[in-house]
Amino acid sequence: MIRKVKKFFEFIGALFYFLFYRIKNIGKKKNVAQVLNSFNSGGLEQVAANVYKSFLKNGNGSYVISISNTAGPICQQLESPKHFRMIYYNFSAMLKFCAKNNIGTLIYHFSTFKLPQFKMLGFKTYYVIHNTYLWYTEGEWQNLKIKMKFTNGIIAVSEWCKDYFIKKTGISKVKVILNGIDFQNLQSGNISTITRKSLGIKNDDIVVLTVGSYTDQKHQMAILGIAEQMIKKYKNMKFLCAGPILNRDLFKLFKRELKKSSANKNVIILEYVPQDQMGDFIHNVCDIYLQPSIHEAGVPLTVMEALIKKKPVIMTDFMLDKTFPVIDRIVGVRPPYEDLMSITPKKVIEMTKKKVDSSTNEYVRKLEDIVSNLDYYRDESNFNIDDYAFLSMERMAQEYIDYIII
């Protein structure tokens, strides 16, 4: 009870603080903030960081708000620590931060923390759909649907998740803005401390790289099924699995299965690869990029990074032809199910534990094709970076800037 009263007065205080700053800042250009549940590492966070940078470059005051106190290496990408705030699920703290920094637009990434309340306080709110939220219950979809009424706009990061979102909510006014990456950063990033040598990989080994956090959807277990078949033919093939461990049980299971697997010596586990080293890491370590996800938001950033680094990509086909104007270096494999709408989190949990499913043989066949054409992919004259301009952050930035009202 006392806590509630305290919180109420805290809110009243924050409200006056908010009004004071709003009056003080009348006539001044408003700023924009990205709102996330956490700001640690991962694709969603990277997109938010890229959007943050885009607005900053555009001359807007740009900030990132993390609802929880989870923060990580991605914070290093922000121009100043002043641009980042952890608010510990405290509405008043977020309101005060927004007031002090004259933030008028909030771009929510997956999180919907107090979205309607901020809208009612005069903020412009946008929601970014980053994934096919298979784990949402009907109740949660209803809840999201209501909250979406308090947005100025909804953005999906791919046709694939837009399609799913529309089917689930019936809301059709969704703008697709494909994620983009910073080509410059990728080319001029730091030298990777993780090298073929440090990983014990020989120069003539073929390295198949997967980058993704250990979560049900990423389906690292499929790599074992593919690897077991591939190494029968290619003894010098190494499968490198890099990514943070978000689901520890799944990771433990993966390690147990790896221990039993005939591909035990051909699969290498790596944890986090610093983002500023990613370009050099992919360039020097990877030959082929593999992403056998069960479902995805669309195109993972590392897939884009691999493409820009001239690597052939093989991944589960999430409307790749609709997403990519150029697909000569990206090979799609049918997902291990017929209809995404029939997939539930329970099914994903079952599927993620399987090494072999209906996609495995297609993966193996197409991977063999890529290996036989490796010289073609390695030949610089067969790659024109301009063909991939649609993956650039500049394109993404412009689309966000044009769409978001500040």
Add this chain to the structure above:
Amino acid sequence: MNKMILKQFLDVRKRLKKKKSIIIVAPYFNEERLKDGYFKRVKAVDELFADYYKVYVTYETTKPYIQFEEHENDTTVVRYLPGSKKQKLLVALLMMAAKKIYCHSVWQVKTKFFKLPGVKVYVDVHGVVPEEETLYERYEAAQMYGDIEEVTVQKAECLICVTNKIREHLKEKYGDKFKARTIVMPIYDTSLSQYDIEVPKSKKLVKDKPVVIYAGGIMKWQKIELMQDSINKSKDAAEFMVYCPNPKEFWETWEYPKMKNLTVGSKSYKDLCKDVYSIAHYGYVLRDDITVNNVACPTKIADYFKYRVVPIVSSPKIGDFLELGMRYITLEDFNNGKLLSKKELEEIADNNEEVLKKYVERHNKGKEEFKQMFK
């Protein structure tokens, strides 16, 4: 309260009121600690308060009660637990009695200091704390010190900055909110001049090659792996000497074949001047182009200039040196074998000696302003 503690407290408070005095919020230095740049600064400032009664306030303690230690040079060290309200109150009363607090960096500042009636807060800005905390991936601390820094630039009586770049950085970061007076007083230890050695204008080559040195720590931000890569790439071009507190650590990250022309060891400052700086032509100072380095004040560069050593830099934006006219060779040129001719080496060393003079002038000017302020 324990009678003994009360007696000590009243005694310190009485002296604070009676004498010209100051509270210094920082851990107290000793011989061992003086290897660290932070404590060198604490000592340098301590010397500027020579005629003051100084009370160091620190939460470095192993005891559950407040402690009062008497030291030489009219100094008392008060150790307290910041979690204890009673002890905090006693420290606040001491601060109110002294009326002046000198905090060594934002790390030591508490926003409550600014609420103490009649107390002026002076802050020595050694570095950019929120940015450093972010670099070390301590994000909650970065947020907390960011809040403190914001209050500090508004309410502190004066900020004593180690570089002009720090002052500019804070002014740009806080814009109109920046209200505090500032003094730029770079770190320059005049006492080290006792080890000065006459350096010839033109240094001799060793085995027909220039000598490249590194003297310093093996911290992540000192880019040791980048330096090792450079040493390996330029292995035929020079004689290399690396001196660090723990040479073992250097070899831990060395992943190249051993080189006959690479010496790794440990030396005192005096021996470094005599045996290393005096014969060296080039010296590594590799730093990333990030705020923490752009505003820093590495004493190593001043030593290089004094001993006519040309810096090899990956980014020249280190503290105020570029602004003062520093000349250097880039790591890229060095790695590509584009070494300087004898004449160029001399010209750059001459130029950098002038830069050092300007740097010392800036230090002396800052010191004068400092003394005036606390007269």
